[in-house]
Amino acid sequence: MLTVSSIAHAAIRVKDIGRSLDFYxxxxxxxxxxxxxxxxxxxxxYLRITDDQYLELFPDGEGGPAAAPEAVGYNHIxxxxxxxxxxxxxxxxxxxxxxxPTIRGADGNWQSWxxxxxxxxxxxxxxxx
Numbered sequence: 001m002l003t004v005s006s007i008a009h010a011a012i013r014v015k016d017i018g019r020s021l022d023f024y025x026x027x028x029x030x031x032x033x034x035x036x037x038x039x040x041x042x043x044x045x046y047l048r049i050t051d052d053q054y055l056e057l058f059p060d061g062e063g064g065p066a067a068a069p070e071a072v073g074y075n076h077i078x079x080x081x082x083x084x085x086x087x088x089x090x091x092x093x094x095x096x097x098x099x100x101p102t103i104r105g106a107d108g109n110w111q112s113w114x115x116x117x118x119x120x121x122x123x124x125x126x127x128x129x
Contacts, residue, residue, distance in 0.1 A: 009046075009054035010077050012120055013061035017045065019117045020057055027094040030055065049079070065119030076113075076121035084110040084126035091124075 014020040024030045030047040033054065037043055047055045055077075067073055081087040084102055091098070091114060099121075102112040110126040 006052060008052065009056055011044075011056035011058060012074070012116075012118075013058045014116075014118050015061045015064055016117065017042065017057060017059035021045065023096070023116050024055065024057070027091070027096050061118065066115075066121070069121065074120070076123050078123040078125050081124050081126055084112055084124060087124050087126075088112050 021032070024047055025032055030049055033046040033048045035042060035045050042059055045057045045059070047057065049055055069075060088098055088102055096114050098112045099115050100113040102110060105111045105125075108128050110128065112124045114122050114124065116122065
């Protein structure tokens, strides 16, 4: 059986890299780690979420917004936060409004939801005992 220690990164295609960097770096506080080019053009931007978790942004996506929650494929990423209410306050102060109210989910954990500029869903979760 395969031994996995964590999810190292998620990768998403975005339409406007500048707008997405404003969201993920400027509003969520991720740090840009590196940029890679291919054939003289920006290929991807690697963002640091934690010391061992990253988000890859691939520019120049076509179509959009992101697929509906019922569609096959990417559904959402979940970011663990120590205090859901504080996280929501900080995001609102940065101009990021929740797309759903904060609730205690069926699993007993607190959750709230936001979306990036391309409509990718992001769950914020405060894990409970």
